[in-house]
Amino acid sequence: MVSGPCGASDAAGEPRRSDPLYELIDGSTAIVRGALDAGCTFFAGYPITPASSILMAMLRRLPAAGGAAVQAEDEIAAIGMCVGATLAGARSMTATSGPGISLMSETIGLAVMGEVPLVIVDVQRLGPSTGGATTVAQGDVQFVRWGTSGGYPVIVLAPSSTAECYALTRRAFDLAERFRCPVFVLTDKELALTTETVAVVPGPPPVPRPRRAAPPSAGAAPAHRFEPAADVTPMAHVGSGAPVRFTSSTHDEQGFLTKDPVTVGRLNEHLRAKVMEHVDEITMIDIDLQPGASTVVVSYGVTAGAVRDAARALRRRGRQVSTLTVQSLWPVPGPALAAVAATHDRVVVAELNHGQYRREVERVVAGRAAVVGLHRTDGGLITPEQVAESVR
Amino acid sequence: MTAAQPAAARCATYRNDRTYPFCPGCGHGRILDRLNDALVALGRDPREVVIVSDIGCSGLSDQYFVTDAFHGLHGRSITYATGIKIARPDLTVVVVMGDGGTGIGGAHLLAAARRNIGLTVLVLDNLNFGMTGGQHSSTTPDGAITSSTPHGSVERPLDICATVGVNGAAYAARCTSSDSDLSARIQEGIECDGFALLDIWGPCTAHFAARNGASRQRLAATLDRLGFATGVLHRAARPEFTNAHAAACRGEATPPPGRPEGAEPLAAPRLRTPLRVVVAGSAGAKVRSAARLASRAALLSGLRVTQRDDYPVTVQTGHCVASLVLSPEEIHFSGVERPDVLLALSADGVARTARQLAAMGPGDRVFVLPGVALGATRATVTTIDPAQASGTLAPRQVALYALAVALLAMDALSEDVLLAAADAATGRHAAAANATVRRAAATVECRTAARADACGDP
Ligand code: SF4
Numbered sequence: 001m002v003s004g005p006c007g008a009s010d011a012a013g014e015p016r017r018s019d020p021l022y023e024l025i026d027g028s029t030a031i032v033r034g035a036l037d038a039g040c041t042f043f044a045g046y047p048i049t050p051a052s053s054i055l056m057a058m059l060r061r062l063p064a065a066g067g068a069a070v071q072a073e074d075e076i077a078a079i080g081m082c083v084g085a086t087l088a089g090a091r092s093m094t095a096t097s098g099p100g101i102s103l104m105s106e107t108i109g110l111a112v113m114g115e116v117p118l119v120i121v122d123v124q125r126l127g128p129s130t131g132g133a134t135t136v137a138q139g140d141v142q143f144v145r146w147g148t149s150g151g152y153p154v155i156v157l158a159p160s161s162t163a164e165c166y167a168l169t170r171r172a173f174d175l176a177e178r179f180r181c182p183v184f185v186l187t188d189k190e191l192a193l194t195t196e197t198v199a200v201v202p203g204p205p206p207v208p209r210p211r212r213a214a215p216p217s218a219g220a221a222p223a224h225r226f227e228p229a230a231d232v233t234p235m236a237h238v239g240s241g242a243p244v245r246f247t248s249s250t251h252d253e254q255g256f257l258t259k260d261p262v263t264v265g266r267l268n269e270h271l272r273a274k275v276m277e278h279v280d281e282i283t284m285i286d287i288d289l290q291p292g293a294s295t296v297v298v299s300y301g302v303t304a305g306a307v308r309d310a311a312r313a314l315r316r317r318g319r320q321v322s323t324l325t326v327q328s329l330w331p332v333p334g335p336a337l338a339a340v341a342a343t344h345d346r347v348v349v350a351e352l353n354h355g356q357y358r359r360e361v362e363r364v365v366a367g368r369a370a371v372v373g374l375h376r377t378d379g380g381l382i383t384p385e386q387v388a389e390s391v392r
Numbered sequence: 393m394t395a396a397q398p399a400a401a402r403c404a405t406y407r408n409d410r411t412y413p414f415c416p417g418c419g420h421g422r423i424l425d426r427l428n429d430a431l432v433a434l435g436r437d438p439r440e441v442v443i444v445s446d447i448g449c450s451g452l453s454d455q456y457f458v459t460d461a462f463h464g465l466h467g468r469s470i471t472y473a474t475g476i477k478i479a480r481p482d483l484t485v486v487v488v489m490g491d492g493g494t495g496i497g498g499a500h501l502l503a504a505a506r507r508n509i510g511l512t513v514l515v516l517d518n519l520n521f522g523m524t525g526g527q528h529s530s531t532t533p534d535g536a537i538t539s540s541t542p543h544g545s546v547e548r549p550l551d552i553c554a555t556v557g558v559n560g561a562a563y564a565a566r567c568t569s570s571d572s573d574l575s576a577r578i579q580e581g582i583e584c585d586g587f588a589l590l591d592i593w594g595p596c597t598a599h600f601a602a603r604n605g606a607s608r609q610r611l612a613a614t615l616d617r618l619g620f621a622t623g624v625l626h627r628a629a630r631p632e633f634t635n636a637h638a639a640a641c642r643g644e645a646t647p648p649p650g651r652p653e654g655a656e657p658l659a660a661p662r663l664r665t666p667l668r669v670v671v672a673g674s675a676g677a678k679v680r681s682a683a684r685l686a687s688r689a690a691l692l693s694g695l696r697v698t699q700r701d702d703y704p705v706t707v708q709t710g711h712c713v714a715s716l717v718l719s720p721e722e723i724h725f726s727g728v729e730r731p732d733v734l735l736a737l738s739a740d741g742v743a744r745t746a747r748q749l750a751a752m753g754p755g756d757r758v759f760v761l762p763g764v765a766l767g768a769t770r771a772t773v774t775t776i777d778p779a780q781a782s783g784t785l786a787p788r789q790v791a792l793y794a795l796a797v798a799l800l801a802m803d804a805l806s807e808d809v810l811l812a813a814a815d816a817a818t819g820r821h822a823a824a825a826n827a828t829v830r831r832a833a834a835t836v837e838c839r840t841a842a843r844a845d846a847c848g849d850p
Contacts, residue, residue, distance in 0.1 A: 020654065021653075021654020021655060021656060022654050022655065022691060022696070023652055023653060023654045023655060023691075024687055024688060024691055024697065024699075025652070033652070041479075042475070042478070042479055044475070049705060063638075063641030063642070064641075068478050068479070068637070068638070068641070070478065070637070072471070072503070073499050073500060073502070073503035074499055076468060076471065076499075076500075077468075077470075077471040077474070077499070077500055077503065079471075080464070080465075080468045080471025080472050080474075080475065080500075081471050081472070081474050081475035081478070082475060083464075083471075083472055083475060084444075084462070084471065084472035084473060084474060084475025084476040084477075084478075084479070085475035085476065085478060085479040086475070086479075087462065087472070087475075087476060088475065088476045088479035088480040088483070089479060089480065090475075090479040092475075106465050107465060107468065110464055110465055133705045134702070134703065134704065134705055161724075190700065190726065193700075193701065194698055194699065194700045194701075194726050195684070195687060195697075195698065195699040195700075196697070196698045196699075196723070196726065197690075197691055197695075197696045197697045197698075197723075199654075200652050200653065200654035201652075238442045238460040238462070238476060238480070238483065239439065239440055239442065239460065239476075239480050239482070239483045240439075241439050243439075243458065243460065244460040244461070244462075245454075245455075245460070245461045246461065246462045246463065246464075247461075247462075247463040247464075248463060248464050248465060249463065255461070256455055257452075257455065257463075304724075305724040305725045305726065306724070306725045306727070307724075308724035308725075309723075309724040309725040312724070380727075381725075381727040383725070383727060383729050384724075384725050385729070
């Protein structure tokens with residue numbers, strides 16, 4: 001760590017015209033902007049540290065942007081309202097932290113079963129349980145993936161910087177629409193609440209991608225289509241003229257309850273295939289390979305910052321290291337991870353938990369390289385120095 | 393969010409051709425027939441009616457209508473209905489739930505009544521859990537034998553109507569499934585502008601009636617013993633939620649979010665390497681706002697900045713520590729394990745940053761307020777005395793004063809950018825911050841000139 005200031009300035013103290021311009025914002029603000037730019041029209045949430053600033057910003061900003069936002073009576077109601085609003089044509093988001101995700105668990109399953117596009121922001125704090133409300137952690141990585149009964153896939157994106165908080169929230173809305181399923185934006189206390197200089201993207205606000213809605217005259221056409229299994233049917237809204245039958249129970253293509261094994265088998269294969277057969281389309285990773293490096297450091301979220309910092313410092317000292325930041329945590333970008341691992345001897349997985357994503361990396365690397373974990377669970381951040389020490 | 397609709401088609405029936413699945417004698421089918429009668433009488437376009445149900449025998453109800461239908465999780469129907477109603481206030485939203493749902497979803501029932509949101513809730517109250525085998529529910533009368541109260545229930549049944557009535561509902565009625573005026577009551581509920589609830593008694597024939605009897609007389613006697621009146625029990629005129637909420641939001645002064653605006657740098661960066669600054673103080677001492685001002689000043693110097701705040705959940709007591717990284721290049725890591733500069737403003741702050749202080753070495757700088765005790769440190773310690781600036785420096789200005797002195801003394805930021813950042817603050821805060829920065833600059837000038845004895849207010 002370099003210490004001390006430098007008194008000298010550029011020639012004649014001329015201001016450095018900065019291109020692009022920078023502004024100071026935190027991750028929560030970036031998430032709110034991303035949601036608004038993605039066309040979010042409904043937000044419901046319940047106060048919880050460290051996610052409350054998203055709730056408060058949405059309550060103030062969404063009505064002015066033509067939508068509606070409410071503080072619900074609990075997290076169960078918050079996500080339930082989001083589901084209802086989405087069925088009525090809205091684009092919905094909720095934001096909470098680990099304890100709130102626990103309460104939302106059952107409705108996450110409902111959204112999976114009923115194929116509801118939904119964005120859920122998890123601002124992680126240290127667990128288990130109420131844990132540390134103002135303390136950083138990355139302990140919900142497996143929880144958000146497996147946090148509802150049945151084991152069916154959801155999509156999880158993890159921004160690793162303030163700028164990515166904006167970009168990945170927008171991407172989350174697009175993926176939710178594309179695959180009609182809950183999409184998590186998995187962030188944490190530090191990313192959400194740390195203020196940072198971020199480059200301003202010039203230009204007018206982006207035009208949200210319109211929802212692929214079923215035509216109102218659909219009449220007797222099936223509301224849900226299970227085949228081809230990997231295809232996603234356009235959504236029908238209540239009150240749009242097309243008869244809409246939504247159910248969280250096993251159902252046929254008309255939305256009526258059924259236990260017919262053939263129909264149920266098709267339904268569940270569809271829920272699996274529509275996400276898992278599109279891993280390549282969903283994959284977002286940031287690979288920074290260095291020729292000659294024997295170690296690649298894999299990380300995500302706030303920890304990726306320390307890894308980038310460590311890589312910069314190591315390379316300045318003439319050392320070689322590769323890095324890989326995973327933005328799309330789930331479904332696991334297996335082929336991309338395996339390909340990078342295959343060109344290195346060691347894979348270090350750095351994360352603020354006891355190795356939750358390391359087990360996924362071990363699974364896809366399947367012995368092509370040694371996989372080791374770098375963990376921290378005391379509420380502090382993994383530091384660039386720790387990362388540097390882990391690199392051989 | 394409203395969709396264009398073709399002209400409403402008047403419907404002879406809102407039932408589809410599917411047969412009810414209920415047990416012989418069960419009241420559920422009768423209640424659904426009365427709901428159908430009410431919809432026919434009202435003549436609402438079936439494409440603009442949504443029936444929302446949840447779990448239990450009542451949860452099967454939505455499948456027997458040509459309206460839109462939503463079947464969800466136990467006791468949560470009101471939450472989906474609320475979302476639908478907020479997104480499409482023009483729709484007629486009818487919730488069909490059971491007395492199990494009013495138990496597990498009690499919080500939603502209360503909140504919906506308090507909001508007075510325009511839903512019509514029909515509680516198909518069969519006095520027990522039918523589908524799962526006759527266990528006691530939120531409305532099982534005390535003394536009743538159920539599969540989970542073999543010795544008789546000792547819990548007081550929930551008075552649903554009274555509960556929603558005193559908590560803001562627009563309409564509450566208690567009926568039985570065989571009432572001749574049931575469809576008229578359901579119509580009233582649907583027509584009412586606000587939260588309407590009908591608690592419709594119809595004991596489960598398979599379980600409750602088999603164990604406790606359910607003749608009309610017996611039901612009447614139970615209602616009488618409990619003091620549960622029947623008929624329309626409550627009517628109140630209150631603003632309906634979706635209207636009231638939209639109106640309140642229209643009054644909101646916040647403009648729609650504009651496009652993000654960047655700041656044009658006013659000066660060249662004075663730093664060539666990152667400077668990590670920790671401001672260690674107490675809650676209420678404006679530590680975070682001082683750090684915000686410094687962050688803005690760094691932005692105006694063309695630097696990259698991160699500001700990380702650390703404070704307990706009880707934000708008005710204990711420590712408040714702001715960590716700043718100021719750097720001429722991209723900052724990837726906002727953590728500060730070893731500060732280049734630490735400002736020790738209070739005992740709380742010092743206690744919280746003991747590890748960082750211990751990590752500091754010679755060449756690192758600690759600025760400390762008089763009277764704040766520091767542990768042993770290898771860093772260079774300088775005392776900043778706010779009294780030096782002026783006798784009138786408000787306690788809320790001390791953090792900014794100390795931070796400005798430190799940053800100016802280290803030549804990390806110029807007085808000009810600090811003043812520009814101060815001026816960007818709101819209203820009277822700007823004037824106060826501006827004055828504080830000027831005092832800090834005067835102090836630093838005196839120190840630099842080694843005339844500390846001559847230093848006073850600028
Ligand atoms: S179990 Fe009870 S409530 Fe359910 S259908 Fe049969 S009689 Fe009706």
